Amino acid sequence: xxxxxxxxxxxxxxxxxxxxxxxxxxxxxQETGVSLRTLYxxxxxxxxxxxxxxxxxxxxxxxxxGFMLPPMMFSEEELEALVLGSRWVARAAEPxxxxxxxxxxxxxxxxxxxxxxxxxxxxTLFVGRKRQDEDxxxxxxxxxAIRLERVLELHYGDEQGRISRRRVWxxxxxxxxxxxxxxxxxxxxxxxxxxxxxxxxxxAVHEMRYPRRRTALLKxxxxxxxxxxxx
Amino acid sequence: xxxxxxxxxxxxxxxxxxxxxxxxxxxxxQETGVSLRTLYxxxxxxxxxxxxxxxxxxxxxxxxxGFMLPPMMFSEEELEALVLGSRWVARAAEPxxxxxxxxxxxxxxxxxxxxxxxxxxxxTLFVGRKRQDEDxxxxxxxxxAIRLERVLELHYGDEQGRISRRRVWxxxxxxxxxxxxxxxxxxxxxxxxxxxxxxxxxxAVHEMRYPRRRTALLKxxxxxxxxxxxx
DNA sequence: AACGCTGCTGCCATAAACTGTCAGCAGGGA
DNA sequence: TCCCTGCTGACAGTTTATGGCAGCAGCGTT
Numbered sequence: 001x002x003x004x005x006x007x008x009x010x011x012x013x014x015x016x017x018x019x020x021x022x023x024x025x026x027x028x029x030q031e032t033g034v035s036l037r038t039l040y041x042x043x044x045x046x047x048x049x050x051x052x053x054x055x056x057x058x059x060x061x062x063x064x065x066g067f068m069l070p071p072m073m074f075s076e077e078e079l080e081a082l083v084l085g086s087r088w089v090a091r092a093a094e095p096x097x098x099x100x101x102x103x104x105x106x107x108x109x110x111x112x113x114x115x116x117x118x119x120x121x122x123x124t125l126f127v128g129r130k131r132q133d134e135d136x137x138x139x140x141x142x143x144x145a146i147r148l149e150r151v152l153e154l155h156y157g158d159e160q161g162r163i164s165r166r167r168v169w170x171x172x173x174x175x176x177x178x179x180x181x182x183x184x185x186x187x188x189x190x191x192x193x194x195x196x197x198x199x200x201x202x203x204a205v206h207e208m209r210y211p212r213r214r215t216a217l218l219k220x221x222x223x224x225x226x227x228x229x230x231x
Numbered sequence: 232x233x234x235x236x237x238x239x240x241x242x243x244x245x246x247x248x249x250x251x252x253x254x255x256x257x258x259x260x261q262e263t264g265v266s267l268r269t270l271y272x273x274x275x276x277x278x279x280x281x282x283x284x285x286x287x288x289x290x291x292x293x294x295x296x297g298f299m300l301p302p303m304m305f306s307e308e309e310l311e312a313l314v315l316g317s318r319w320v321a322r323a324a325e326p327x328x329x330x331x332x333x334x335x336x337x338x339x340x341x342x343x344x345x346x347x348x349x350x351x352x353x354x355t356l357f358v359g360r361k362r363q364d365e366d367x368x369x370x371x372x373x374x375x376a377i378r379l380e381r382v383l384e385l386h387y388g389d390e391q392g393r394i395s396r397r398r399v400w401x402x403x404x405x406x407x408x409x410x411x412x413x414x415x416x417x418x419x420x421x422x423x424x425x426x427x428x429x430x431x432x433x434x435a436v437h438e439m440r441y442p443r444r445r446t447a448l449l450k451x452x453x454x455x456x457x458x459x460x461x462x
Numbered sequence: 463a464a465c466g467c468t469g470c471t472g473c474c475a476t477a478a479a480c481t482g483t484c485a486g487c488a489g490g491g492a
Numbered sequence: 493t494c495c496c497t498g499c500t501g502a503c504a505g506t507t508t509a510t511g512g513c514a515g516c517a518g519c520g521t522t
Contacts, residue, residue, distance in 0.1 A: 050304040058519035073281040075297040081332035085316025101312035287488035
């Protein structure tokens with residue numbers, strides 16, 4: 001079985017990602033149970049495969065956030081689903097995530113054999129409409145705030161045109177037909193509130209982390225809903 | 232470089248997929264430039280990696296339709312896009328494709344390390360609404376008819392409630408908010424027509440292939456549109 | 463400037479793996 | 493029954509990966 005090497009490379013990637021700060025090659029070599037010389041070769045292999053590993057002399061190695069998918073088998077329909085989904089994201093999401101969707105799609109299509117590319121590519125499957133609303137807010141910053149559980153300060157105009165300023169704890173982001181909605185705990189109201197991203201006049205992500213876990217807020221919020229949204 | 236072997240395995244997969252009918256190991260061995268014994272070992276390797284290859288004594292090998300993605304690097308945002316896209320497909324598409332989307336999503340999430348799973352999983356990103364309309368028609372059969380360029384016979388009721396029966400050449404399927412729409416050349420009208428899948432009363436996929444290329448129809452249809460739909 | 467730490471590359475002998483040949487067994491189809 | 497084919501084991505030859513050594517270059521600290 002030729003799994004030994006590729007498996008070790010995946011282990012190396014995971015090890016590398018566990019550390020936030022730069023790791024020296026010596027440490028990585030020990031953790032993967034391999035000599036330093038081999039480790040350098042492994043790093044080179046991973047870089048050749050597209051892993052974004054940066055090595056700097058005197059510092060160590062850093063892996064840019066991301067993930068390497070091991071080889072996987074997809075059925076024809078699963079492939080269609082991935083392609084259609086990416087295409088939807090490329091259309092419906094905010095520019096940055098949309099771009100990421102287009103990139104992911106391009107990566108997948110690039111490795112598809114020609115005949116299968118014809119099957120899923122072109123516009124045999126397409127999604128209907130492009131979103132027309134514009135966000136003043138930086139939605140990717142909101143996603144990041146959710147990931148990092150940061151307090152968000154919103155300058156927000158509601159449906160009646162009333163403008164308010166409040167601090168919220170965002171824990172989820174919903175993609176609806178034409179709008180995106182932040183689910184958050186509102187410090188002002190001491191309750192769950194949702195905010196349309198296109199009604200955000202201005203916002204700021206605080207350095208401070210809010211005092212609860214995002215998943216806990218999500219769970220609690222779900223319990224308050226009459227019709228629970230499935231994941 | 233350890234690319235020799237894995238590259239050969241991918242070549243083997245592609246070779247295997249080119250044939251529709253069973254291929255003998257001897258042929259595969261010749262095409263990949265390797266001994267028969269090694270070919271058996273390669274097949275075993277691929278099967279161990281999840282490739283759905285079936286070998287039967289006296290017959291040969293058959294690869295179930297699908298594709299193996301080689302190891303690929305995705306950025307965090309690309310991963311989010313894939314996950315969100317799959318989630319949308321799982322909700323918005325017809326049951327069968329939706330299931331494929333869920334499966335693809337599960338496969339990806341399964342290989343994600345725990346911390347990254349938490350980032351994209353749960354319902355941090357979710358899509359808004361579930362489609363409520365029901366198709367009487369088998370949409371996956373429609374997709375297949377498009378792929379194979381088959382004539383489709385429709386029993387169709389239009390918006391005025393008029394019922395018609397016609398033969399069409401389907402070449403694309405559009406996913407809109409609540410409905411799916413077949414783009415096709417209509418033999419009755421000798422022109423392009425579109426059909427909502429939920430208005431299909433009954434349908435039959437003919438064995439006969441329609442006399443034009445799907446991509447050519449698509450291109451021609453695009454030129455007739457005032458506002459060209461991007462791919 | 464000097465030193466230590468670290469990434470990185472070349473060389474080479476050793477260890478591990480992959481490969482091909484040969485043999486044999488089992489299942490499918492005529 | 494016979495042939496074709498998938499499948500497995502054993503073994504030797506070949507290829508590849510590995511580890512140790514040496515040396516060079518970049519970064520940070522003293």
